[in-house]
Amino acid sequence: MSVKQLFKRAFLAAVVALGFSAGAARATDLTLCWAAWDPANALVELSKEYEAQSGNKMHFEFVPWTSFADRMLNELNSGGKLCDLMIGDSQWIGGAAENGQYIKLNDFFDANKIKMDDFIPATVVGYSEWPKNTPNYWALPAFGDVVGWTYRKDWFARPELQAEFKKKYGHDLAPPTTFDELKQIAEFFQNRDIDGKKVYGASIYTERGSEGITMGVMDVLYSYGFKYDNPDKPYDMEGFVNSADAVKGLEFYKSLYDCCVPPGSSNGYMTEGVDAFKSGQVALQMNFAFTWPGFNTDANVGGDRTGYFANPAGPKGDKFAQLGGQGISVVAASDKKDAALTYIKWFAQPSVQAKWWKLGGYSALRAVVEDPGFAKSQPYAQTFLDSMAIVKDFWAEPSYATLLQSSQKWFHDYVVAGHGTAKQALDGLVADWHATFEEDGKY
Amino acid sequence: MSLNLAQRVASATPPKLARRIRGVSDRTIAWLFVTPTILLLLAVNIFPLIWTIRLSLTNFRTNRPNNPVEFVGLENYRKILTNPDTWASLQATAHFLIWTIVLQVVLGFSLAYLINKKFRGNDLWTTLIVLPMMLSPAVVGNFWTFLYQPQIGLFNYFIEFFSGVDPASFSMIGDVSLAPWTIVLVDTWMWTPFVMLICLAGLRSIPPSIYEAAECDRASKWRQFWTITLPMALPFLMLAVLFRGIENFKMFDLVVQLTGGGPGATTLLTSIDLKREAFEKWRTGFASAYAVILFVTVFGLASIYVKALNKVKDR
Numbered sequence: 001m002s003v004k005q006l007f008k009r010a011f012l013a014a015v016v017a018l019g020f021s022a023g024a025a026r027a028t029d030l031t032l033c034w035a036a037w038d039p040a041n042a043l044v045e046l047s048k049e050y051e052a053q054s055g056n057k058m059h060f061e062f063v064p065w066t067s068f069a070d071r072m073l074n075e076l077n078s079g080g081k082l083c084d085l086m087i088g089d090s091q092w093i094g095g096a097a098e099n100g101q102y103i104k105l106n107d108f109f110d111a112n113k114i115k116m117d118d119f120i121p122a123t124v125v126g127y128s129e130w131p132k133n134t135p136n137y138w139a140l141p142a143f144g145d146v147v148g149w150t151y152r153k154d155w156f157a158r159p160e161l162q163a164e165f166k167k168k169y170g171h172d173l174a175p176p177t178t179f180d181e182l183k184q185i186a187e188f189f190q191n192r193d194i195d196g197k198k199v200y201g202a203s204i205y206t207e208r209g210s211e212g213i214t215m216g217v218m219d220v221l222y223s224y225g226f227k228y229d230n231p232d233k234p235y236d237m238e239g240f241v242n243s244a245d246a247v248k249g250l251e252f253y254k255s256l257y258d259c260c261v262p263p264g265s266s267n268g269y270m271t272e273g274v275d276a277f278k279s280g281q282v283a284l285q286m287n288f289a290f291t292w293p294g295f296n297t298d299a300n301v302g303g304d305r306t307g308y309f310a311n312p313a314g315p316k317g318d319k320f321a322q323l324g325g326q327g328i329s330v331v332a333a334s335d336k337k338d339a340a341l342t343y344i345k346w347f348a349q350p351s352v353q354a355k356w357w358k359l360g361g362y363s364a365l366r367a368v369v370e371d372p373g374f375a376k377s378q379p380y381a382q383t384f385l386d387s388m389a390i391v392k393d394f395w396a397e398p399s400y401a402t403l404l405q406s407s408q409k410w411f412h413d414y415v416v417a418g419h420g421t422a423k424q425a426l427d428g429l430v431a432d433w434h435a436t437f438e439e440d441g442k443y
Numbered sequence: 444m445s446l447n448l449a450q451r452v453a454s455a456t457p458p459k460l461a462r463r464i465r466g467v468s469d470r471t472i473a474w475l476f477v478t479p480t481i482l483l484l485l486a487v488n489i490f491p492l493i494w495t496i497r498l499s500l501t502n503f504r505t506n507r508p509n510n511p512v513e514f515v516g517l518e519n520y521r522k523i524l525t526n527p528d529t530w531a532s533l534q535a536t537a538h539f540l541i542w543t544i545v546l547q548v549v550l551g552f553s554l555a556y557l558i559n560k561k562f563r564g565n566d567l568w569t570t571l572i573v574l575p576m577m578l579s580p581a582v583v584g585n586f587w588t589f590l591y592q593p594q595i596g597l598f599n600y601f602i603e604f605f606s607g608v609d610p611a612s613f614s615m616i617g618d619v620s621l622a623p624w625t626i627v628l629v630d631t632w633m634w635t636p637f638v639m640l641i642c643l644a645g646l647r648s649i650p651p652s653i654y655e656a657a658e659c660d661r662a663s664k665w666r667q668f669w670t671i672t673l674p675m676a677l678p679f680l681m682l683a684v685l686f687r688g689i690e691n692f693k694m695f696d697l698v699v700q701l702t703g704g705g706p707g708a709t710t711l712l713t714s715i716d717l718k719r720e721a722f723e724k725w726r727t728g729f730a731s732a733y734a735v736i737l738f739v740t741v742f743g744l745a746s747i748y749v750k751a752l753n754k755v756k757d758r
Contacts, residue, residue: 070722077506077725099509198611209703263593266617266706281594398507402724409528409708417619417707439502 027055028339033072033083034326036062039143039290042359049355050346056339065270066210073401076101076331084334085343087142087326090126095398097130102138102329108341109137114348120144122391123364127327132396139327140344141364143290146387147219147322149182150277150285150295151175153307155194164188175309179220179252182284182312186260189283201260202284203276204253205269206416212269213415214394214407216286217253219322222392223314224249235442237433242426249314250422254415266416277301288324289387292380293360308383311390323391325362399436406432492738499732506725519732529733531708532716538623539630539698539712540691544684546631551638552680556672558639559646569643573636580633584700587629591615591701616702622709626698630691638683645679646672674758681752685745692741713737 032047034040040062047058061082063071069089075082076096088096096102105128109116116124116137123141130138155161156173165173169184176182186201193199205216218226225245230236240246257265262281265272270287277285278298295306311321328347330340346352353365357377362384368374375382395403407429414425437443453461499519503512523529558569575583590598591614599610615625649671657667695714698704704711717737721730 073506073725074722077508095506099507207703208705208707209699263611264591264596264614264617266614267703401506402726405719405724412705413707416617416705417709419619419707 027057028336029057029059030084030336030339030343031059031061031082032085032087032328032343033061033063033075034087035068036064037290038294039361042356042361046352046356046359046361047343049352050343053346054339054342056342058343066207069210069401076333079333081331081333081335083331084336084340085328086331087328088139089326090323091394091396091400091404093127093130093138093327094396094400096329097136097138098398100332103332103337105137105140105330105344106135108344109140112345112348114140114345118366120364120366120369120388122323122388123325123327126323126391126393126396127325127364130396139329140348141325142328142347143325144362144364144369144384144388145288145290145324145326146384146391147215147286147324148289148292148311148383148387149175149309150287150292151185151307151309152280152283152301152305154305155189155199155283156307161188175307176312178312179223179314183252183256183260186256186284190260197280199280200262200276200282202256202286203265203268203273203282204256204261204286205273206257206261206265206412207267207269207272208408208412208416209267210269211394211404211408212267213411214404215269215322215324217250217407217411217415218392218394219286219311220253220256220314221246221249222320222322223311223318224252225314225316225318228395235437237430241430241433242423245314245316246426247422250411250414250426253411254418254422257415277306289362289380289384290324292384293378296379306379308380310383310386320390320392321387323393325364397437397440399440402436403433406436495731496735498728499735501728503728503731504725505727515728519729520736522729523733523736528708529713529716532711532713535623535708535710536692536694536712536714539626539694539710540688542624542627543630543634543691544687546627547635547638547687548680548684550631550635551683552642552676554635554639555642555646558643572639575633576636578633580697581700583629583633584697587625588616588701591625617706619706619709622702622706626701626710629701630694630697633697634687634690638687641679641683641686642676645676648679649675678752678756681748681755685748685752688748689741689745692737 032043034043040060044058044060050056051058069092072083072086072088073092073095074080076086076088076092077099086102088102093102097104108114116128116135119128119141123144124137125132127141128137128139130136156175162173165185165188168188169181171181173185173188176185182202188201189199190201191198205212205219207213225243226249227240227243227246228237229240262276265276268276270291273285273287274291274294276282277287277295278300280300292308295301296303298306311319313319328344330337330344334340347356348365350365350367353363353368354371357363357368357374363369369385369388375385394400397403410425410429410432413419414422420428500514500516501512502515502519504510554572558565558572587598590596593599593611593614596610598615599613602608602613603610613621615621653671653675654667657671662670693714694712695718698710698712699715702710704715713733717730717733720726720733724730
């Protein structure tokens, strides 16, 4: 080898070495967008491990739930580059997939041996798939959530209340197995004096502006027999959305609102429910499972004072619950998609998912939730499992926001404002949804 | 011989620049000054307006960038004008608009009349009265939701104190018949001081000599009010009505914080409805048509009103 060749090779080696070292040292700033709530704080904590391992720096953009959809959908629709990773609501998946706002993850999952069979099936359908029930994945299930109930275990345990309740209703004062029993309990506690303080029956969702009342009403309607459309003829809603059973379900929700909520509960959602329960105002509270760790450690209602139960059954024994939760996606407009994918790869690891659950995040990984110790790991863990087994979700169509606004209007108008009948509200909803799907060319 | 200003400016202009602008007419110079403003107006006002009109004739949706944009003619306008929900929303807006203006004008003028009288602590009272209008509408909306809270709200306890009605027995925000008045009440609380300030300016602009002449003619206070005070303050009063009318037609933040448009659609003002169409349902073409209709309505009404205002001023 001549001296000239030696110099040439040495020079090339130096360039390659320099390139590698520069590549290894190059850290990427990633921004993850999500709602501002307790699990987001847990994710910040969890992500420190990713930062240490990858050298990438994580930034977070958290927006309160009431304006989360407004803010983030604006970001996606405008092709903004603020978010590299998005933990978006389950209903966004259709629009985000069809409009190319999320990147498709199938190839990435295959290359990294991430199997969707490893996740709770309902979360895969709800958070990842579009079209639904097809193997087209746009997100990794990130946070399992579902609407369930909390109750004041300490009040239920009082002998004098148990005796009075049994005398009045003929059965024990215990977590309800049917919605009728739930209403009996709510009526029993409404305006009752407990420890010198007036308390009320139940806190339920009534919020008008975003999605609150729809989540609450749907949570009850499913168990009464409501269906979004004809299983044999998609988007055919007549007789399904406004079936006699669905009408009964909506009437039930209104009767619960009329009889048993604290005064001034005309516009309440997750936060208001948490406040009502923590301040000792209500015996029962409808809320998403993400709120439960907060109750468990609360100074006023924590520990043995709070119990948890999954949605009770409807009149015909059907039992369903409204799905919450989100998947994590890579935003197509991001310039750092490769780095963002490394975060998803890290997040999908069983050890990280196990830590996620310990920090307060509801993992959707089966290895975590099917672990023999999971059900007893927290007082609410079994209720979470029971609830996740019975979930249904709202439309995830690209027009979901329009469909949601229609249900918000009709449900609030009937339940809170008291206009018209349940049948008229559901007929009106069918007409609105039909018009939306007609505009979308579904017929 | 002393030079006038124009001569001094001319002599101070560097010869090179003077040669360049020599021969430029006054009209050209005027255009040179006005052109940047016109360009800015075209860019931020006229172009978006024309673009909105163009969008209003299409089925464009911002959240469907891949969908073809079709020309739909006046279909969006037809849908809006035949939609009962639009008329319900306009009715809610009219209720809000009329009652806030009536209450704010009556209270604002009365307060201005009182403040205009010289008394001890006059300045302190003026400062205290104008405090609400210095707050952010979102903040005002938020804390009034607490005041209206049936269990802990001061408002319900205030009503109980005077009427004996159980505070937990009624919800100002949740009741269909009360909710439209809750937003009127809060807006009146917040913006009456603004009307008061304009009226105060009007009252202070009346020369005292007119009242002195009226005193000489033995005109009663009542007559002085109807023949001097009110007619001379009327242009200011009308200006306040114009400002408040335009502001309240596009009222959004305060009402969203207070009621979110509910219960049902009881307080769903047009601006909230429009925002939901544009940025929640993402029906951009439809929302553009809605915006054009509202713009034409406000512009038309404001033009008629300004003509009336000018007539009153010239009188």
